[in-house]
Amino acid sequence: MPGLLSRLFSPRWRHPDPTVRREAVTRLDATRQREVLEQLAQDEDPDVRLTAVQRLDDPDQLLRLRQQGVVSRELDHQLAELLCGRAGGIELGRRLALVEEISDPALRARIAMHGDNQQLRLTALAGIDDETMLIEQACDNSIAAVRHAAAERVTSEQGLKQLVQTARRDRHVQRNARDRLSHLRADADAIKESMAQRESLLIKLEQHGRAQWEPLYAGRFRHLEREWLSLADQTETEQERRFQEACLRCRKVINDHEAHEQAQQADQQRREQADLDREALVMAFEESLDALRQGEYITQQDLASLRSQKQLLATRWQTLSETHLANPTLRHRYDTALKAYDVINQAWLRLEEHGNALEEAFKSNDEHRLKSIIKACAWPGDLPLEPRLARVQHYLRLERELTGKDNAAEQVERFDKELAMLEQLLDDGAFKAASRLHQRLKHLSENLPSSADQQLASLKRHGARLAELRDWRGFVAGPKREQLCQAIEALEQEDQLTDQDRDRRHRQLVKQWKALGDAAANREQSERFRSTSDRIRATLETWHDQQRHLRQSNLTERVALCDQLEALLEQPAALADPDALRDIRDKARDQWRRTSPVPRDDAEAIGRRFGRIRHRLQALIDRRATEIAEAKRALIGATRQLLEQDMPSRQRAERVKALQHQWRELGRAPKGEEQTLWREFRQLCDDIFAQRDAERNDRTQRLRQRQDEMQALIDRVDAWQPTSSSDAAQLDQILAEANALEPLPSGRRTEGMRRRWTGIIRARRERIERIAIADKVSQWRDVMPLIQAHLKADADCLAGRPCHDVPLTEGMTLSDNLHKAHQQRNDARRNPVPEPQVAEQLARLRVHLALMAGHPIAHHDEPLRLAIQVDRLNDNFGQPLEREDELEAVLCALLATGPVSPQTWQREVNDLDTVLDSLTQLPPP
Known part of the structure; x- marks a missing residue:
């Protein structure tokens, strides 16, 4: 019962039956019952929803419903109808503002397709990003500006291909899409070519990085680097990495070479420094030789010092020569200094060779033998005397003086000088020299006069000092000899040393032993030291042989x-x-x-x-x-x-x-x-x-x-459309401009431009030709009164009435060919041909015009078509076929053909007009 009552007293727009609800919607007041209509707009029945939304004429309300989540096809349709201007009578400004608020691309696409205003469609199109919808708009929209705007926003290669295939309605869209596709492909090819250039450049750079340095290495690297930087395209990350690695390798080669050059420069500096060192060594050696020559005496120590300096000079000179050769001047100075040293050294060796004999002769006071030994020594005259030679020379001179005819006073005076020299030697500790001089003075004292008691006393006193010096030398040399004996015995027992170290140490001990001379010398220590030294030499004999063999092998x-x-x-x-x-x-x-x-x-x-x-x-x-x-x-x-x-x-x-x-x-x-x-x-x-x-x-x-x-010329010619046959001169001028721009760079872009240019020029030539043909047809139609007059005259002549010529009307001008055809038509009436032959000629001319217009040929006219094609080939063999001249020839033949009966003309005239009308149609722009 409550359900029944609720149905009886509830509104009809809530009735369960959709039909009742739909009828109730039509009775609702759209102003006061707007909320009810909004509820019914969400009804489950499509017809109820459609009826409800049709009562809603406020687009703001419909948009609010959409924002609240109401989704229905009827709601979108009504909203599109209101915004497109098909219903509601809403002003354009408000509709534009509402369209900008819409985010649904499907609804925007519908408004852009069916809007009543171009600006409205463009506003709706601006919010569409889906390329499929843009392609649909570019192909099917009825407004050209919208089609062009939609086509401009298609950027992908696939979308442009689809536009080229489907944009049949708008040739501009199709052509623009084709051009953009060509540009896109050309750009892709250019990028691909640039990538190939970069890859080739990278290969060259990597090969250059693995190559050895040469004088042009750095220049080639800079050239390759400039070529890489001159490429405008963006590089890939992998290519950039390879480029940086190749550059690093090339720079490493250059840096290594620069380091090598710096090393060579340092070598040159070392060469110069070596020359300076050589000059300093030679100069020092020369100064030592000069100092030796300028000294009072030359001693073994002086010669040993000079020998050491010479060895140092030779060693250092050899070391420097192994690195850098000396210049000839320094080499000559070095050789001269060595020769001077060799003279001194040879003199010293001769003196050492005759040293013992000199001592014996000196002790025995053998003046003749002393002179022969001095002569054998051949001491250089520019050198100071060695102390032994000086002593001998002094002795010989003193001997001559003391044994000469000098008086006693002079002898004593010279003896005093010798005593002073002996005192000086004792003060210097020169034991050997003092001992020899003391012995010599003792011998000479025997020849002194009896008044030289003071000199003899001084000689005795110096003899005591000489004995004391002898005792002191023995006191110092005795322990030293014992130490040397112990040291050489310890060296013999040492087994940790190498043979080289053992030999070096043995030589040092022998040298020190020899340096002691005869001080504190005794047979036991001498035998002890000598026997130990011999045993050490025996143990080193094998090593010495090896060294000799090694030195000989090296030599x-x-x-x-x-x-x-x-x-x-x-x-x-x-x-x-x-x-x-x-x-x-x-x-x-x-x-x-x-x-x-x-x-x-x-x-x-x-x-x-x-x-x-x-x-x-x-x-x-x-x-x-x-x-x-x-x-x-x-x-x-x-x-x-x-x-x-x-x-x-x-x-x-x-x-x-x-x-x-x-x-x-x-x-x-x-x-x-x-x-x-x-x-x-x-x-x-x-x-x-x-x-x-x-x-x-x-x-x-x-x-x-x-x-x-x-490209600009192509775009300009593409936008230009010939309007008269006189535009052929302008087309020739355009072709001259294009020829002046040759040659063009090779590439995909140029090939695409050439294809597009060829198509545009062919289309413009065809249009000019069609315009010229249309002009010829127009001239033919201008002479139609003359043709009608000829037809009337033909009818009178064929009916048996008198034949007469048709004159030209006043103001009518004909071309030479048409005027000749007019005269031929008048002549044909005076000399008529059979009617079938005239009919066949008219049919032939009709078929000829149909062939020129591209019209289908009936089956019964096929023999005529074949005959006309054969004649056209024969007439134009070796020459291009000019349609304008051919059309004029056919029209002149049509004017000259006669006499034509009215029945024959009526049978052909409709087909002729149709063909001529098709010839006047121009191709689309």
């Missing part, structure tokens, strides 16, 4: 090395590579260092020989390097002359490449000069390549400019 290798180098220097190659010679020099120096030591007696001679060889080898290297420097200067001159010549930069670049190849084959010039020459040559080469690159860039820029100008 043999050094001699063989010198022989090889001398053989090389005797017959040097005319074009010997300085780098190869430098390598030989360095390897020879290393081998010389490895073959050390050599026998002491042969070391100096072989060292001098090797030094001379190295000097000659270095002179050969310097000579060849100088020749290479001269050749490279000639190449620099040729390059500079090439830079100044007037020739194409490409040819100049090819020639400079050949000069670079010659530069690489020459080798290296002298150090320091090579870098200077290379910098000058590289700068000239860089200038030449820069000119080539600049010209290439200018040429590329000009080609691109031509390409852009050609």
Whole structure:
């Protein structure tokens, strides 16, 4: 019961039956019952929803319902109808504002497709991003501006392809899409080509990074780097990484070479420092020789010091010569100093050889023997005397003076001087010299006069001092001898030392023992020291043999090395590579260092020989390097002359490449000069390549400019439509402009432009030709009154009435061909042909016009069509077919054909008018 009551008293728009609810909707007041209509707009029945939303004419209300989540096709349809202007009568400004608030692309697409205003459609189109919807708008929208705007927003290659295929309605959209697709493909091809160029450039750069350094290495690297940077496209991450790695490898090669050059520069500095060191060594040795000559006496210590200095000089000189050869001036000074030393040393050796005999003769006062020994010693006159020689010379002179005819006073005076010398020797501790002089004075004291008691007393006193000095030397030398004996015995027992260290220590002890002389000497210690030393020598005999064998082997290798180098220097190659010679020099120096030591007696001679060889080898290297420097200067001159010549930069670049190849084959010039020459040559080469690159860039820029100008010309011609046959002259002018822009750069873009240009020119030629044909048809229709007059005259003549000529009406002008055809038509009435023949001629002309217009030919006219085609081929063999002239010829033949009966003309006239109408139709723009 409650359900029944609720149904009886509830509103009808809530009735369960959809039909009742739909009828109730039509009775609702849209102003006061708007909320009810909104509820019914969400009804489950489609018809109820449609009826309810049709009563809602406020788009704001419908939009609010959509925002609240109400989704129905009827609601969207009503909203689209209101915004499109088909219902509601809403002003345009409000609709534009509402369309901008809509975010549903489907609803915007419907408004853009069916809106009543162009601005409204464009506003709706602006919110659509789906490319499929944009393509649909570009193809099916009825407003051209909307189609064009939608087509402009299609950017993908697939979308442009679809536009080209489906945009049949708008040729502009289709053509624009085709052009953009061509541009897109051209850009893609350009990017692909640029990527290929980058890949090729990367391969060259990576190969360059793995190559060895050469004089043009850095220039090539900079050229490849500039080419990489000149490419405008964005690079991929992998390519950029490879580029950076290749650059790092190239820079490492350049840095390594620069480090090598710095090392060579440092080597040159070391060479100069070595020359300074040699000069200082030679100067010091020369000063020592001068000081030795200017001294009062020459002693064993002086000679030992000079010998040590000479050994140091020879060692240091040899070390420096192994690194760098000396110049000839220093070498001459060094050789002169060594010769002077050899003279002094040989004199000293002769003195040492006759030393014992000299002592014995001196002790025995054998004046004749002393003179012969002094003569055998051949002491140089520019040297001061050795103390023993001075003492002997003094003795001989004193002997002559004391045994001479001098008086007693003079003898005593000279004896006093000798006593003063003896006192000085005792004060200096010179025991041996003082002892010899004391013995000599004792011998000479026997010849003194009896009044020389004071001198004899002084001699006795000095003798006591000499004995005291002898005792003191024995007191000091005794413990020293014992220490040396213990030391050499300990050395014999030592088993941890190497043979080399044992030999060095043994030599030092023997030298110290000899230095003691006869001080505190006794037979027991001497035998003890000597026997121990002999045993040590016996243990070292094997090692000494090995050392001798090693020294001899090293000497043999050094001699063989010198022989090889001398053989090389005797017959040097005319074009010997300085780098190869430098390598030989360095390897020879290393081998010389490895073959050390050599026998002491042969070391100096072989060292001098090797030094001379190295000097000659270095002179050969310097000579060849100088020749290479001269050749490279000639190449620099040729390059500079090439830079100044007037020739194409490409040819100049090819020639400079050949000069670079010659530069690489020459080798290296002298150090320091090579870098200077290379910098000058590289700068000239860089200038030449820069000119080539600049010209290439200018040429590329000009080609691109031509390409852009050609593109602008294509766009201009594409937008131009001929309107008369006289536009053929303008088309010829356009073709002349296009020919002036040739040649264009090769590439996909140019190929696409050429295809588009060919199509546009073909279309414009066809349009001009159709316009000319339409003009001919128009001229034909202008002479239709004359044709009607001819037809009337033909009918009168065929009916048996008198035949007469048709005159030209006043003001009518005919072309020469038409005027000739007019006369032929008048002549044809005077000399008529059979009616079937005239009918066949008219049919033939009709079929001919149908062929020109492209109309289908009936089956019964096929023989005529074949005959006409054969005639057209024969008449135009070897010449292009001009449709305008052909049409004029057919129309003139049509005018000249007669007489034509009215029945025959009526049978053909409709087909002729249809064909002529089709010929006047122009192709779409």
